Amino acid sequence: MIGLVKAELQKLFTTRLWWIMLLVMLVLVGVNLGLFIGFAGVSQNGAPALPERDTVEWARMAWSAGADGNVFAMILGVVMMTAEYRYQTITGTFLTTPRRGRVIVAKLVGGLLVGLLFGLGALVFEAVVVIPTVLISGGEFSPAAWHIPQTGLGIIATFALYALFGIGLGTLVRNQVAGIVGAVVWSYVIERILVAIPALQPVGRWLPGGAAQSLLSIDVDTGLGRPELLPAWGGALVLAGYAVIFALVASATTVRRDIT
Amino acid sequence: MSAIEIHNLAKTFGALKAVDGVSFTVEAGSVTGYLGPNGAGKTTTLRCLLGLVTPDSGEALVGGRRYTTLPQPVTEVGAVLEATSFHPGRTARNHLRILCTAAGLPVQRADEALEQVGLAEAADKRVLGFSLGMRQRLALASALLGRPKVYILDEPANGLDPAGIEWLRGFLRHLAHDQGAAVLVSSHVLPEVEQTVDNVVIIAKGRLVRQGTLAELTTNGEPAVRVRAAKAAELAPALEAAGARVEPAEDGLLRVHGLDSGAVGQVALDQRVALSELTPERSDLQKIFLELTEGR
Known part of the structure; x- marks a missing residue:
């Protein structure tokens, strides 16, 4: 089994996509952080301003900026599965390991590890940007006050689980483009709307995105009112539930299908 | 096994x-x-x-x-x-x-x-x-x-x-x-x-x-012999008289069924017809393959 997981990681790291995804993710997180830095303390048209850069509130908010990168973990998950169908390498994979359930488990474990690495990457990048910014602005670095342990764990966990969702989605659609578009539309459009608009939050908080946010305990008024999310443990349970569902979907759709 | x-x-x-x-x-x-x-x-x-x-x-x-x-x-x-x-x-x-x-x-x-x-x-x-x-x-x-x-x-x-x-x-x-x-x-x-x-x-x-x-x-196929002669037209009736079935191909070439190459050579000698080719035809797989797979 360890060999199979290793093979899945090799498949990803012997092609170029992973570092392109990592780069794009860091750019996106960088843009988010840039906006937080630029608009800190600026009040526009009477709307409540973002906190000042030297405050604990600003640091907490900036620290959660990496959460947006989870879609890239999901895309990598989609690609880990759909690339096999796109290039028909699935044939060689199943010839080597005809017990397909084992391949699926190896992919899911591989996906979790890749998501974890990407989450770590986002956190390291945040640390490099946020800590100096606060210190330069005259604030103090305080991991506990900034909720770094919880936010960090939350980001890593959501990245890992989103990679797993991607693998599940990939087994369902098998078409790479459809899978990637699906992942982006889902996490950037559908979930955003359902999680951000208070009236829709009773639905949104049960979605992976909403559950992920409750893990991060982002308590920021975006102008639409404070989000009503599940408690952190509830969010974790919901995410784990989705992971199980996606894993079951992945194996159920793959184990008996004819590879022609 | x-x-x-x-x-x-x-x-x-x-x-x-x-x-x-x-x-x-x-x-x-x-x-x-x-x-x-x-x-x-x-x-x-x-x-x-x-x-x-x-x-x-x-x-x-x-x-x-x-x-x-x-x-x-x-x-x-x-x-x-x-x-x-x-x-x-x-x-x-x-x-x-x-x-x-x-x-x-x-x-x-x-x-x-x-x-x-x-x-x-x-x-x-x-x-x-x-x-x-x-x-x-x-x-x-x-x-x-x-x-x-x-x-x-x-x-x-x-x-x-x-x-x-x-x-x-x-x-x-x-x-x-x-x-x-x-x-x-x-x-x-x-x-x-x-x-x-x-x-x-x-x-x-x-x-x-x-x-x-x-x-x-x-x-498995019926064997045939390829015979080439300038005077193929004289040879063909003699071969048929000897019991062969003769299939004229391009000019000078005959495909002979029912006689082996030795018998064909003997008939040619008897008729005093000079041969330029005498080849037992191996029934080739390609033909069998086409016959077997066509029209199915």
Whole structure:
């Protein structure tokens, strides 16, 4: 089994996509952080301003900026599965390991590890940007006050689980483009709307995105009112539930299908 | 026990009976050609054998077991399916190393296999730039990784240049005759395999139409003798008088049925007709193949 997981990681790291995804993710997180830095303390048209850069509130908010990168973990998950169908390498994979359930488990474990690495990457990048910014602005670095342990764990966990969702989605659609578009539309459009608009939050908080946010305990008024999310443990349970569902979907759709 | 056994295999895709009650066996130490026109059901049979397609009924066994129950399949069976199954952005060596890792084989098998198929110099090139022939060699290399005793190859000669085909023939003969492997190789182009195979299984429209050794198949047809003479017009009636059936071909050439070449020579001598050619015609597989598969 360890060999199979290793093979899945090799498949990803012997092609170029992973570092392109990592780069794009860091750019996106960088843009988010840039906006937080630029608009800190600026009040526009009477709307409540973002906190000042030297405050604990600003640091907490900036620290959660990496959460947006989870879609890239999901895309990598989609690609880990759909690339096999796109290039028909699935044939060689199943010839080597005809017990397909084992391949699926190896992919899911591989996906979790890749998501974890990407989450770590986002956190390291945040640390490099946020800590100096606060210190330069005259604030103090305080991991506990900034909720770094919880936010960090939350980001890593959501990245890992989103990679797993991607693998599940990939087994369902098998078409790479459809899978990637699906992942982006889902996490950037559908979930955003359902999680951000208070009236829709009773639905949104049960979605992976909403559950992920409750893990991060982002308590920021975006102008639409404070989000009503599940408690952190509830969010974790919901995410784990989705992971199980996606894993079951992945194996159920793959184990008996004819590879022609 | 035969290396490969197929019993009453049947598989339907929608309304199409892709394979319809096919049975045959492949023995160790021999090359068996699995022949038939495109769409005859060859690929489906091989994919059933390799556990990629689940048959509706019947059995396809390797070493007496279903492929999906083999504990270490790549060490027992080497398979070459379509030549496109590579990630274009991955190098040849990495492609093979991943298979080694997944199969629990030492990674140096990757380099050894590349050496064996003559791709050592392209090991670190991405598959993107490979010709079809190089891809076929890489596919063959992946089949060699586990040093199996059974080889299953689907149209392996596709895309190879004449030198590549010659190399492949030698390689398959070497695997079967020197290393004692059982080789099952499919093709829709007969001349590609005619000089390589020991046994032939012919399939058309999902049904088996003939199987046997190459020798059995090629001697079954009615023998004929090719005779060329300037005075063919004088020779033909004499041959017919001697009991032959004569088929005039192009000018000066006759195809004679019912007499062997010695008897034809005697008739020519008696008639004082000079011959410029006298050849016993081997009934060739290509013709049998066409006859067997046409109109079915």
